[in-house]
Amino acid sequence: MRRVLCGMAALVMLAGAAAAAETALDRDTVNAARFEPGRKPATKDGSKRPDPLLIKAQVLLDRARFSPGVIDGRDGSNFDGALKAFAEARDEGKGKTATGRLDGALWDALAGTSQDPVLTDYTITEKDAAGPFAETIPDKMEEQADLKALSYTGPAEMLAERFHMSRALLEALNPGKALDKPGTVITVAALPPMSVGKPDAKSLPEEPKVQRIVVDKEALQLRAYAGDGTLVAVYPASVGSEEKPAPEGTFTVKGIAFDPDYTYDPKYGFKGVGAKHKFTIRPGPNNPVGVVWIDLSAESYGIHGTPDPEKVGKAASHGCIRLTNWDARDLARHVARGATVEIGG
Template identity: 35%
Template sequence: MMLIRILFYALPAFALATFGHTQVPPPVLDQDTATRLQIYLDEHSFGPGKIDGHWGDFVGKALQRFQAAGGQAPSGQIDAALQKEIENISPVYTSYTLTEGDMHWVGKVPSTPEGMAKLKRVLYRSALDFVSERYHADPNFIRQLNPGRNLNDLKKGDTVQVPNVQPFQIETVQAVPDLPPRPEFAQRIIRVDTKARMLDLTDSNRVIASFPITPGSKSLPAPIGTWNINKVTTMPIFRWDEAMLLHEKRSRHFYTIPPGPRNPVGIVWIGLSKKGDGIHGTNSPDTIGRSASHGCIRLANWDVARLVYQLTVGMTVQIY
């Protein structure tokens, strides 16, 4: 079982809100305040996207949902009470020292499915890639926090400055082909807003968590409609079949790609009753919300790692 702290704070009940798709007017924030806000939202399971020390579209969407969960108007602005809360995040940054075990998760990753199929695990492409995902951060932000250093050649024993967020620990993710049912979650619903590019986890018509997504593409859009979860796998093996990806038809020409953080579907596969479609992680967290996928719903690995233990087979998924 994955040993990740799941933070679903006890927030007041609120009626499920329908959020608009317009961007929230950005407040003027310095880097430390923006980072505190991103950490605060992330640790309340309202994902702001990758931590980068800046206000962004997903920060605004996460803040709106968090405010609604607290019974407030979803203004997307920082009031005095929230300002006081985020100021309690101290220090804003911390240090992390790479271990020998960490370096076992770093290796060369071929660019083709044929090449990846020859690996035992699809690892992080670099130690910077490892550290960035561990701390939910944009690699460029990690570089910014470590000025004057060459982070391309990090090794065991090197210490880097990182955002002080609860780390995603890849080493605790076990390969489980079928997670056991969780009957207590059967009435929960996942709502995927493909225009806002947000996934909301709801319980009794209340949003309890929300994360940024990439929802398919124009040529292969996410499957609009109501579906059910029929399989939940951690550390999945991925069957890469170009015909299936492009035309939703299986062929005899495919590659079996082993598990790992840079597997094309990341660390989690949540299969839907719509054949071939699912909710899953990613091998490229920088693209979440900013590019296309092959009809599926993609989340950052650190977000799907929290989502996966708050759902169950049979749950309803609404995509619109």
């Protein structure tokens, strides 16, 4: 009987060790993640923990400029849309139907786009910790107009957005670490960090410039094309609402503003805004239009960022085309003035 009990204890210990290995979430585990046939993402089973394989896939998609939106290690519509767009681009001209489901062939193609680790170390600087930060961002636009700047509310929010991540994933990868202390070494997505402010002319990318933008209201996606028709990038997007639907048709890019003010006009008639006069909200990543405004020839409409990146592709906008701040900034740095913008189903 004792031998049986000892054997059972050993099995329990082994099972516990296996479970611990399965639930490990750190830089090395994510970097080493590989697709296995028949494997279901952990988040499909209701787990609240990020899935290492999905983190890796999301970073690889972001690098390939098929944006999954916020990198959170969870399955969802933005990830599925990015994966499907990647599959369609890969199979273009081959007559195949892209499902967007992750399989062995698609994983091999995605993994083949980059051999670099998807997570890396970053050391928090004095400047990161210093801010300035806003204590809180009011929900009401009228109250936001009283702030001197629509800044981040703290280092955690800033660092998560800088590396295209959800705050929950940033904290899950760095348990117990002080995200507001200079010198702290943290794990982040190995992606070009998003900057704020007007980009220096020397930092602007070279060709190809985006000459054509297609906004799909049904797919909740924006696709950017070079002048020769080459697909340059795909981003998830929120496109209009029942209250204020986005216009349909072909328009042009009139101009680009980095770190814009936002001016509310009562004629917009936004739900929840009672002001009967114009007011202006100052710049910042938590500004209603985020860090970028791409002005369109459709009056009062544009392509812009957002203070709520996790709602992109999942919640309606106030009629415009809303992207994450990093995607909006990426598009703004590449798009040519005069580029055509086609909005439709």
